[in-house]
Amino acid sequence: MEEEAVGLGHGDEILWKSNIPPLLLLLIPILFSTIFILRSHLKKKNKPTFPLPPGPWKLPIIGNIHQLAAFSAGVPIHRRFADLAEQYGPIMHLKLGETSNVIISSPESAREFLRTHDQNFAARPYLPSADIIFYGSKDIAFCSEGDYWRQMRKILTMELLTDKRVKSFRPILEAEASKLMNLIGSEPGQDIFLAGGDTSPVTVEWAMSELMKNPEKMNKVQREVREMFDKRGKVVDDACFNELHYLKSVVKETFRLHPPVPLSIPREGRETVVINGCQIPAKTRIIVNSWAIGRNSSHWTQPDQFIPERFLNSSIDYKGNDFQLIPFGAGRRMCPGMNYGIFVVYLLLANLLYHFDWKLPNQIKPQDLDMSEDSGGTVPRKNNLYLNSIPYHAP
Numbered sequence: 116m117e118e119e120a121v122g123l124g125h126g127d128e129i130l131w132k133s134n135i136p137p138l139l140l141l142l143i144p145i146l147f148s149t150i151f152i153l154r155s156h157l158k159k160k161n162k163p164t165f166p167l168p169p170g171p172w173k174l175p176i177i178g179n180i181h182q183l184a185a186f187s188a189g190v191p192i193h194r195r196f197a198d199l200a201e202q203y204g205p206i207m208h209l210k211l212g213e214t215s216n217v218i219i220s221s222p223e224s225a226r227e228f229l230r231t232h233d234q235n236f237a238a239r240p241y242l243p244s245a246d247i248i249f250y251g252s253k254d255i256a257f258c259s260e261g262d263y264w265r266q267m268r269k270i271l272t273m274e275l276l277t278d279k280r281v282k283s284f285r286p287i288l289e290a291e292a293s294k295l296m297n298l299i300g301s302e303p304g305q306d307i308f309l310a311g312g313d314t315s316p317v318t319v320e321w322a323m324s325e326l327m328k329n330p331e332k333m334n335k336v337q338r339e340v341r342e343m344f345d346k347r348g349k350v351v352d353d354a355c356f357n358e359l360h361y362l363k364s365v366v367k368e369t370f371r372l373h374p375p376v377p378l379s380i381p382r383e384g385r386e387t388v389v390i391n392g393c394q395i396p397a398k399t400r401i402i403v404n405s406w407a408i409g410r411n412s413s414h415w416t417q418p419d420q421f422i423p424e425r426f427l428n429s430s431i432d433y434k435g436n437d438f439q440l441i442p443f444g445a446g447r448r449m450c451p452g453m454n455y456g457i458f459v460v461y462l463l464l465a466n467l468l469y470h471f472d473w474k475l476p477n478q479i480k481p482q483d484l485d486m487s488e489d490s491g492g493t494v495p496r497k498n499n500l501y502l503n504s505i506p507y508h509a510p
């Protein structure tokens with residue numbers, strides 16, 4: 116093969132005059148491209164690829180929305196997710212329109228996402244509604260992970276919701292609780308109804324509903340609360356909440372069966388990761404179904420029954436370390452208001468249980484009490500709980 120340069124000078128191009136036939140010249144790039152494609156194909160073959168988590172079949176554009184809409188008429192979405200997870204597993208992939216979602220429904224998978232891969236899933240996805248309501252997603256619960264979130268969280272946990280600060284709110288909260296009890300006591304025998312839109316009142320409403328449905332548990336918890344406060348000047352005093360073991364179990368059992376926020380605020384994966392042999396691509400939304408986790412039959416016996424006793428000799432707590440009970444979430448984005456929220460629950464519940472006996476109106480039998488759930492971010496009862504109050508007079 117012979118080649119010669121025919122021109123090289125200031126401002127000239129190098130021109131090559133070649134003796135290679137034109138067809139061969141055309142074949143060389145084709146040959147190189149073929150080698151390149153084959154090599155990358157072989158590389159891909161050797162590299163293991165992982166499937167997405169299992170999930171129901173998807174339609175173009177809408178994905179799985181039709182499965183949720185068609186069957187969920189009247190069924191709260193956390194229950195529908197739990198039904199689908201029975202079929203497709205605790206790490207389930209759902210396409211909701213454009214967005215790719217993974218629904219977590221078992222303690223083991225929650226631990227993988229919220230503990231092992233916590234850092235990767237600490238961001239929140241961009242939600243147009245949160246962007247509008249919270250002035251550019253500036254609310255701490257919806258802003259993405261970054262300096263702004265870190266700063267906000269620091270202020271909240273180190274300034275506003277410290278144990279010391281929560282303690283300083285106590286006199287105000289206790290005064291408010293006492294006003295509420297006076298109001299109920301001023302109209303004994305009348306119907307009162309409990310309705311809560313916020314997380315703590317919602318918890319109290321569910322606890323009272325379960326206790327009304329299970330009168331022997333109601334007797335047991337009232338006995339404990341009254342024994343304690345009768346001997347402490349007939350005043351509900353938060354200093355001994357820690358010693359009310361059965362009341363604490365009632366609250367835990369209520370969180371297990373009725374987590375006020377059954378579907379966690381979505382998280383978003385920063386990088387693609389492989390969990391339990393499934394690929395979770397970056398930007399996937401992660402939703403933890405703590406309602407399904409609390410009723411997981413491999414972790415709880417008689418999961419649908421209200422049995423506070425299960426917590427009496429157990430170290431399981433709701434503080435984000437026992438993944439079978441995570442009403443406050445877990446990991447970096449776990450609820451920073453837990454201590455405050457819990458205090459309000461104990462305060463209200465202990466007062467209601469100490470100062471009054473409770474009766475269902477209209478001869479409703481405990482077993483017939485309606486327990487339907489509403490839908491939404493926070494899930495209260497669908498229908499208000501109406502009760503007759505009878506003041507308790509300490510001996």
Ligand code: HEM
Binds near residue numbers: 256314460
């Ligand atoms: C019974 C009471 C409460 C329950 C069950 C509850 C539950 C939750 C849950 C499940 C989350 C999502 C956690 C996650 O993404 O993993 C959350 C987040 C949050 N909660 Fe609560 N919460 C309660 C009370 C409160 C209170 C009283 C406050 C404030 C005073 C509060 C402030 C927040 C904030 C700011 C976040 C977002 C944290 C972040 O994104 O970094 N919560 N809560």
